[in-house]
Amino acid sequence: MVANxxxxxxxxxxxxxxxALDLLPELDGALLAMEMEPQNTALVHRAFRAMHTIKGSxxxxxxxxxxxxxxxxxxxxxxxxxxxxxxxxxxxxxxxxACDVIREILDMEDDEREASGERSVSEAVLRxxxxxxxxxxxxxxxxxxxxxPIAYEILFKPHVDLFRSGTDPLSLLDELRDFGAxxxxxxxxxxxxxxxxxxxxxxxxxxxxxxxxxxxxAIRDVFVFVEDDCRIEIRVLPRQSESIAFLMLPRADQAxxxxxxxxxxxxxxxxxxxxxxxxxxNAPDEIRAYLDAMxxxxxxxxxxxxxxxxxxxxxxxxxxxxxxxxxxxxxxQDGVRLQQALAVLHQQGSRKESHA
Numbered sequence: 001m002v003a004n005x006x007x008x009x010x011x012x013x014x015x016x017x018x019x020a021l022d023l024l025p026e027l028d029g030a031l032l033a034m035e036m037e038p039q040n041t042a043l044v045h046r047a048f049r050a051m052h053t054i055k056g057s058x059x060x061x062x063x064x065x066x067x068x069x070x071x072x073x074x075x076x077x078x079x080x081x082x083x084x085x086x087x088x089x090x091x092x093x094x095x096x097x098a099c100d101v102i103r104e105i106l107d108m109e110d111d112e113r114e115a116s117g118e119r120s121v122s123e124a125v126l127r128x129x130x131x132x133x134x135x136x137x138x139x140x141x142x143x144x145x146x147x148x149p150i151a152y153e154i155l156f157k158p159h160v161d162l163f164r165s166g167t168d169p170l171s172l173l174d175e176l177r178d179f180g181a182x183x184x185x186x187x188x189x190x191x192x193x194x195x196x197x198x199x200x201x202x203x204x205x206x207x208x209x210x211x212x213x214x215x216x217x218a219i220r221d222v223f224v225f226v227e228d229d230c231r232i233e234i235r236v237l238p239r240q241s242e243s244i245a246f247l248m249l250p251r252a253d254q255a256x257x258x259x260x261x262x263x264x265x266x267x268x269x270x271x272x273x274x275x276x277x278x279x280x281x282n283a284p285d286e287i288r289a290y291l292d293a294m295x296x297x298x299x300x301x302x303x304x305x306x307x308x309x310x311x312x313x314x315x316x317x318x319x320x321x322x323x324x325x326x327x328x329x330x331x332x333q334d335g336v337r338l339q340q341a342l343a344v345l346h347q348q349g350s351r352k353e354s355h356a
Contacts, residue, residue, distance in 0.1 A: 009062055012166050016061035017106050023050045024099050031095045038087035047095060048077040054102065056225045060166050065112045066105045071178075072125045073098045078218060079129070091128055097121045149180065149211050151243040152219060153302060155233040157205040160190075162229050164200065173206060175222045180212035181247065185305045209237070209303060211244055239299035246303040258304045261297070266345060268293040269316075273338055276330045284324060290338075291320040297345070309345055316341045 027050040034043045055070035073095060079085035097117060104115040154176070158169055173184055185207045192203065210219070216234050223232050237243040249257055272290035276283050294317040301310035319334055330338075 009166065012061040013063070016057050016063065019057060020054050020102065020106055023054055024103060026050055027054075028096065028099055031092050031099075034087060034092055035089070041081065044077060044081045044087065048074065048081050051077055051095075051098075052221060052224070059168075059171055060225060062166075063105070063111055066102060069101065069105070069118060069122065070098070072122055072129075076125050076128055082215070082218075084130070085128065088128075090124070094121055094125050094128065098125075149213050149244060151237040151240055151247060151303075152208075152210045152212070152216065153233075153235045153237050154208040154210060154219065155205070155231065156208065156223070157231040158202045158226070159229050159231075160198070160201045160203065162202040162226065165226070165229055167226050167229065169202065169204075169206070172222055172226070173208070176208055176210055176219070179214050179219065180210055182211075183209040183247065183305065207305060207307075209247060209305070211247055237299060237302060239296055242296065243299050243303050246300055254304060258300060258306070261300050262309070262345070265293040265297040265300075266342065269297075269342060273335075273342070277335060279329065283329070284327075287320050287323055291317055291324070294320065312341050312344050 027047060030043050030046040030050065034040065034047065037043060051070055051074040055067050055074050058064075058070065059067035076085060076091060076094065080087055080091065085091065098121050101115045101118045101121055105111050105118075108115070156169070156172070158167075162169065176182055177184075187205050187207065188203070190203045190205065191197070197203075212219075216236070219234050220227075220232065223230065246254065246257060246261075269290050272286040272293070275286045276290070279286070294313045298310050298313035298317065301307075301313060316338055319337060323330060323334065
C-alpha cells in the first residue's frame with residue numbers, strides 16, 4: 001500500500017511539472033501583453049488563473065514550497081483583477097521574475113530549497129500589497145473607498161474518494177482562513193460502522209462561517225481543482241450587520257449572546273402567535289413581527305452553528321411567508337406547526353444552556 005501511494009504521488013509530481021511548464025509560457029505571454037495593455041482585464045484574469053492553477057496543482061502534488069511562493073503572487077493578481085491594485089510595471093516585473101523562480105524550483109532535486117531571487121521577489125510582491133485596512137499608492141482610485149466585509153456560509157462536502165486525487169481538504173480550509181475571520185465546524189455524521197470503514201475514504205464534511213472582503217467567486221476559486229470531487233455551497237448570511245457583529249464577539253461571549261438573543265426573539269414570536277390565535281382576521285402586522293423574529297433567529301443560529309435551531313426558524317419563516325402571500329387567517333394546522341417549532345427552539349436553547 002505504501003509503495004502504491006508513493007508511485008501515485010510521483011506520477012502526480014511528474015504530471016504537475018509538465019502542466020506547470022506548459023502554463024509558464026502562457027503566463028509570460030499574458031504579462032508581456034499586459035505591459036502594452038494594462039487596462040485589458042482579460043489579460044489580468046489570464047495571469048491570475050495561470051498562477052492560481054500552478055499554486056493549487058502544486059499543493060496537491062506535494063510542492064508545498066512552490067505553492068507558498070506562488071500564493072503571494074496570486075494574491076497580487078487577485079487584487080488587480082478586483083480593481084484594488086493598479087497594473088504597474090512593478091507588478092508585471094514581479095510576475096515575470098516569479099515565472100523564473102518557479103522554473104528553477106521545478107528543476108531542483110530538493111524542491112523545498114530556496115531558489116535564487118525568490119526572497120527578493122516575495123519581498124517586492126509584499127511591498128505592492130496594501131496593508132490591512134489601508135490604501136497604497138498602487139491602489140486604483142475606484143477602490144479607494146472602504147470595502148464592506150461580507151459574512152458567508154460555506155458547506156464543503158467532499159466525496160468519499162477525495163483522497164485518491166491527492167487532495168488534502170485541510171489545506172483548502174487553511175486557504176479560507178487566509179481570507180478573513182473564520183469559524184470551522186467538522187461534521188462526523190457520515191462515518192460508517194468500523195467494519196465498513198475505508199482508511200483511505202473521506203467521511204468528514206465541514207461548515208465554515210467566513211467574514212471577508214473577498215467575493216463569492218474568489219471563495220469558489222479555492223475549490224476550483226476539487227469541484228468535481230465534492231459538493232460546495234456558498235451563501236451570504238442573512239442579516240449581515242447582525243451576523244458580523246455576532247461572529248466578531250469573543251468566543252467566550254457568544255454563548256451568552258446566543259441565549260440572550262434567542263430568548264428575545266422567541267418572546268416576540270410567542271406574543272405574535274398568541275395574537276394571531278385570538279384574531280379572526282389575517283393579522284398581517286403580527287405575522288410580519290413573527291417573521292422578522294424568525295429571520296433574525298435563523299441568522300444568529302447559523303452564526304452559532306446551531307443548525308437544528310436555524311432550520312426550525314427557517315421552517316417557521318416559510319409558513320409565515322405563505323400566510324402573507326395567501327392573505328388569510330392562520331389555519332389550525334399552521335398554528336400547531338408553529339407551536340411545535342417554538343417548542344423545539346426552546347429545547348435547543350435549554351440544551352445550549354446546559355452545555356454552556
